[in-house]
Amino acid sequence: MYVYALNIDEPGWLADMIASTLDLSLEERQALLAMADPSERLRKVSVLLGRELEVLELEESIQSQVRREVDRGQREMFLREQMRVIQHELGEADIFQQELGELRERIEQKEMTAEAKDKALKELGRLLMIPPMAPEVGIIRTYLDWLLDLPWLAQSEDNLDLAHAARVLDAEHYGLPKAKERILEYMAVHQLAGEQMKTPILCFVGPPGTGKTSLGKSIASALGREFVRVSLGGVHDEAEIRGHRRTYIGALPGRIIQTMRRVGTINPVFMLDEIDKLGADFRGDPAAALLEVLDPEQNHAFSDHYLDVSYDLSRVFFITTANYLDPIPPALLDRMEVIEFPGYVEDEKVSIARHFLIPRQLKQHGLEGRGVHFDESALRLICREYTYEAGVRNLEREIAKVCRKLARRVAEGKRVTRRITAAKLPAYLGPPPFLPMLAEETDEVGVATGLAWTEAGGDIMAIEVTLMPGKGALLLTGQLGDVMQESAQAALSYTRSRARQLGIEPDEFDRLDIHVHLPEGAIPKDGPSAGITLATALISALTQRKVRRDVAMTGEITLRGRVLPVGGVREKILTAHRAGVQQVLLPKRNEKDLTEIPKHVLRDLDLKLVTRMDEVLGWALLPPQGGPDSRPAATSAHDEISAGGDHAA
Ligand SMILES: Nc1ncnc2c1ncn2[C@@H]1O[C@H](COP(=O)(O)OP(=O)(O)OP(=O)(O)O)[C@@H](O)[C@H]1O
Ligand SMILES: [Mg+2]
Numbered sequence: 001m002y003v004y005a006l007n008i009d010e011p012g013w014l015a016d017m018i019a020s021t022l023d024l025s026l027e028e029r030q031a032l033l034a035m036a037d038p039s040e041r042l043r044k045v046s047v048l049l050g051r052e053l054e055v056l057e058l059e060e061s062i063q064s065q066v067r068r069e070v071d072r073g074q075r076e077m078f079l080r081e082q083m084r085v086i087q088h089e090l091g092e093a094d095i096f097q098q099e100l101g102e103l104r105e106r107i108e109q110k111e112m113t114a115e116a117k118d119k120a121l122k123e124l125g126r127l128l129m130i131p132p133m134a135p136e137v138g139i140i141r142t143y144l145d146w147l148l149d150l151p152w153l154a155q156s157e158d159n160l161d162l163a164h165a166a167r168v169l170d171a172e173h174y175g176l177p178k179a180k181e182r183i184l185e186y187m188a189v190h191q192l193a194g195e196q197m198k199t200p201i202l203c204f205v206g207p208p209g210t211g212k213t214s215l216g217k218s219i220a221s222a223l224g225r226e227f228v229r230v231s232l233g234g235v236h237d238e239a240e241i242r243g244h245r246r247t248y249i250g251a252l253p254g255r256i257i258q259t260m261r262r263v264g265t266i267n268p269v270f271m272l273d274e275i276d277k278l279g280a281d282f283r284g285d286p287a288a289a290l291l292e293v294l295d296p297e298q299n300h301a302f303s304d305h306y307l308d309v310s311y312d313l314s315r316v317f318f319i320t321t322a323n324y325l326d327p328i329p330p331a332l333l334d335r336m337e338v339i340e341f342p343g344y345v346e347d348e349k350v351s352i353a354r355h356f357l358i359p360r361q362l363k364q365h366g367l368e369g370r371g372v373h374f375d376e377s378a379l380r381l382i383c384r385e386y387t388y389e390a391g392v393r394n395l396e397r398e399i400a401k402v403c404r405k406l407a408r409r410v411a412e413g414k415r416v417t418r419r420i421t422a423a424k425l426p427a428y429l430g431p432p433p434f435l436p437m438l439a440e441e442t443d444e445v446g447v448a449t450g451l452a453w454t455e456a457g458g459d460i461m462a463i464e465v466t467l468m469p470g471k472g473a474l475l476l477t478g479q480l481g482d483v484m485q486e487s488a489q490a491a492l493s494y495t496r497s498r499a500r501q502l503g504i505e506p507d508e509f510d511r512l513d514i515h516v517h518l519p520e521g522a523i524p525k526d527g528p529s530a531g532i533t534l535a536t537a538l539i540s541a542l543t544q545r546k547v548r549r550d551v552a553m554t555g556e557i558t559l560r561g562r563v564l565p566v567g568g569v570r571e572k573i574l575t576a577h578r579a580g581v582q583q584v585l586l587p588k589r590n591e592k593d594l595t596e597i598p599k600h601v602l603r604d605l606d607l608k609l610v611t612r613m614d615e616v617l618g619w620a621l622l623p624p625q626g627g628p629d630s631r632p633a634a635t636s637a638h639d640e641i642s643a644g645g646d647h648a649a
Contacts (some may be wrong), residue, residue, distance in 0.1 A: 012038035015045045022048055080131060087132070096132040100124065103144060112152040116309045120147045143246060146253060146307065150260060155267040155315060159224035160191045168222040173215055174352045179204065179339045183219050198296045201318045203275070203333070205325055206341025207571070209391020212321040213273060215341075220269035225317065227269045228259050232286070233277035241289035243306035253306040256293055256313070267315040275332070276322035287329045294318055294335045342570050343390025343458070345598055346578065350379045357396045365403040370418070372406060374399070377422040384578070385432035386425075390458070390571065402428045443549050443622060446541035450533030451554040451576055451584070452525065453568030458575030460552060462519055463533050465541040470513025478518030481526025487557070488516055491535035494561050494613065495542065502617075503624070504542045514538070529566035531557030532585070532616050539617060546622040552576045553585035553616060561613035569593035577601045585610050585619055 001021065008014045019032050028048070035041040088094075107120045127140050159165070162184055169180045182202065190197050204212040213229065220227035235241065235255075243254035252258070259270070272294075278286055292298055293313060301310035320336060322328060344352065353374070362368050387394040402420060405428045409416045417424065426432070446465040451458060474492055476485055492514065499506045516534065518525055532555040540547045554572050556564035565587040566572075574597070576584050588609040594602065610616050 010038075011042050015041040018045050018049065022052060024048065083133065100127060103127075103141075106148055107144070110148055110152075111154060112147070113309075113312070116147055116150075116152055119309045120144060123147075139246065143306075146257075146261070147309070150257065150307075150311070151264050151266050152312075154265055156225055156265045158187075158190070158267075159222070160187050162187055162191075165222035169215075169218055172218040172221075172356070173211055174355060175344070175348055176211060176215060176341065179215055179341065182337070182339055183222065187223070199315065199317050201294050201296065201336045202320070203328075203336035203338045204319060204321045204341055205338055206323070207343050207390035208323060209389060209393030210341040210343060211391070212341050213271065216269060216271040216319050216321070219317075219319070223269065223317070225267055225269050226263045226265050227271070228263050229271040229273055230255050230259055231273045232290075233274040234279060235286050236279040238286050238289045239305070241286050241293070243304045245305045246308065251306050253304045254289070256302065257304045257307055257311065260311070260313075260316075266312065267317065269317045269319060272318060272320040274322065275320040276324045276327040278327075278329075287332055291331060291335065294320070294332065296335070342596065343574055344392060345574055345601055346380060346383050347598075347600070349383050349392055349395055350376060352392050353379050353382075353395055353399060357392065357399055361396065361399050361403045365400070365407045367403055367406060367410070370410070370416075372403075372416075373419050374402075375419060375421045378420045378425055381422045381425055381432070382429075386429055390574070398429060443546040445544055445546050446537055448533045448537035448540065448547045448620065449549070449552040449581070450530045451552050451572035452530070453527070453571055458568065458571035458573075460575060460579045460581075461525070461530070461533075463530065463537045464517045464519065465537040466515045466517075467512045467541050468515065469511065472510045473513045475513060475515040476517075477515070478520070479525060480518060483528050484526050484530060487528045487531045488534050490559055491531055491538055491557055493559055494535055494557060495538050497559070498561065499542075502539055502543060504539075508542065514541075527566075528556040528564075529554050529568075531555060532563055532610075532613060535613055536616060536620050540621060543621075543624065545624050547620055548583075548622060550580075550582035551585065551620045552579070552581040552583070553620065555585070555587040555610065555616070557613060563587045563610050563612060563616065565589035570596045573597055573601065573605065573607075577605055582606055583608060583619065585616055587611070 005014060005017060008017060015032070015038060019029065022045075024032075032041060032044060035044065087096075104121075104124055107117065107124060110117075110120075112120070123140050123144055127137065127144075130136055165187055166180070166184060169183065173180070179202075182200075186200060204215070206212060216229070217227050239254065241254045241256060243257060244251035253261075260266070260268075263270075272290075275290075278290070292302055296314065299316075300312050300314040302313045303310055325333065325338065358374055359368075362370075362372055382395060382398050386398050389395070402425075406416055420428070446467075448463050450461045450463055452461045453459075474488065476488055480488070495502065495504070496506070496509055499508070516538070518530075533553050535557050536547060536553065539545075554566050554569075556566055558564060569586065569590050570593060573584060573586075573594075583606040585608050588611045591609055594607075608615070608619055610619070
């Protein structure tokens with residue numbers, strides 16, 4: 001046809017010949033025939049040819065696409081079929097089938113909640129549907145393993161023998177009456193009420209090394225339950241508590257479920273350590289997830305994203321621990337019963353060392369039965385000058401150090417002194433790092449001793465004030481927080497307003513710059529409780545009256561010179577006692593807190609309850625040089641009258 005067309009010279013003919021081979025409608029053919037001019041007819045035919053060409057090309061591309069897809073499907077089917085045959089030849093397909101059968105059996109035999117069993121069987125059904133080599137197989141099997149390994153109903157039998165529990169608790173820990181009592185009460189109620197009783201959620205709060213974690217362990221052994229501990233310090237991500245959804249690659253359950261799998265019973269004693277160090281950021285708030293864990297109303301149906309089946313945590317005995325209450329989210333705190341672990345006084349530490357720490361260290365160092373004995377004086381010296389803490393962790397560390405040195409001498413075959421006396425301590429431990437920490441050696445002007453509440457329990461804090469010629473500026477250094485800075489302002493305003501009564505020239509303030517510094521400048525300090533100490537140091541500097549070095553104080557100050565109550569009284573008083581302070585000035589309204597303080601500590605200290613700044617000054621300041629003794633100051637009503645009166649500014 002092509003050759004034939006090439007041989008036609010006449011354009012009209014050529015057009016007619018081509019048109020006759022095209023697939024045209026009747027109208028189009030007629031229109032062509034109606035064209036008299038051959039070249040015009042030829043042009044029209046060329047347009048029609050172009051259209052035909054396009055249609056053909058489109059058809060072709062569709063065809064090839066269809067072919068490709070069919071090919072791929074066939075290829076896959078073919079390969080799978082081949083694989084199946086190979087597996088069959090190797091006997092693997094049967095193994096897979098057999099494994100699935102075993103899985104089914106395990107699921108059927110495992111003690112599970114109905115919901116979990118349903119879920120497991122459903123997943124097993126999915127496994128049967130997909131080819132054994134599909135990537136989902138691994139994911140589903142891991143998931144099934146989790147369901148099968150978790151304890152769902154298995155629980156350990158509680159030992160509710162109160163006498164036994166009391167014995168265990170006392171055998172492992174000295175003191176801590178509040179915590180021990182709470183546990184015994186729980187057991188008693190549990191005995192009476194049985195399963196209806198909601199398990200309490202306790203929160204142990206106290207300085208480091210006061211036995212929170214280790215008492216948790218004893219509780220577990222007293223009750224005959226498993227013990228597990230999870231640290232929440234630095235947990236920022238909600239998923240760490242609650243897991244990732246299974247759609248994530250490498251998804252796992254959260255720490256709670258992981259831990260439950262590890263323990264293997266649904267009623268362990270579960271310690272959540274350092275709940276005050278929980279973080280929160282863009283990855284979600286772990287505290288919110290913890291709420292669900294720690295709320296007795298909802299933790300019977302805890303939802304882990306990975307597990308996707310509700311899990312019953314209501315039998316778990318949760319104990320959380322914290323050094324501080326402040327950072328714990330209030331909603332969380334509200335769910336828990338707070339039990340305080342106050343710091344130990346020296347006598348308590350000596351007892352703990354004698355009955356628990358020394359025997360344990362001797363045993364660990366293989367020195368048992370060798371007659372090693374620590375003198376009481378040596379223990380007291382360690383408490384006082386080698387450690388500075390509310391708990392007993394460093395005390396134990398120092399005892400271990402002595403034991404280590406002894407063990408070495410024994411191993412070297414040298415002569416060993418069995419009796420460790422205070423005099424021999426430096427030979428083992430070196431010179432003492434903490435000298436008794438009275439703030440000042442002598443009575444000084446412009447330095448007052450405050451009592452602070454810190455993570456280590458309590459601390460003695462010197463506040464220094466220096467005056468320089470200047471224009472009445474107040475300079476504060478030593479990393480004071482906002483509240484403490486305001487407290488310093490208030491102390492200054494009080495002093496200015498009472499300048500005349502205090503014997504200070506009112507216009508003195510305009511000629512001086514006042515610098516207030518709290519040493520150990522690198523440690524941030526905050527809170528209102530240094531108010532009266534700030535005022536005392538300030539007034540001492542301005543009046544040049546010395547502050548008695550053996551007086552320590554704590555209390556918030558108002559502009560009118562009233563003394564308001566503060567927190568952490570027990571820790572502060574114990575610190576003062578440890579530091580060898582003679583007299584402690586405490587807000588009158590803190591009197592109720594004194595019940596928590598051991599009697600002999602109160603006996604040793606000369607405690608003065610104050611309501612007004614005048615009394616504080618009366619006790620703390622020495623009389624002006626050559627003047628009469630101002631102690632004790634009378635509380636008087638005239639304070640109120642001049643308050644705010646002498647403001648120079
Ligand atoms: N009352 C006590 N009786 C016997 N041993 C004690 C007592 N208090 C603490 N200990 C011992 O002190 C050590 C430290 O205690 P533990 O680890 O429980 O401190 P903690 O309160 O959990 O501290 P942190 O807040 O730093 O976690 C342990 O070896 C513990 O046995
Ligand atoms: Mg601990």
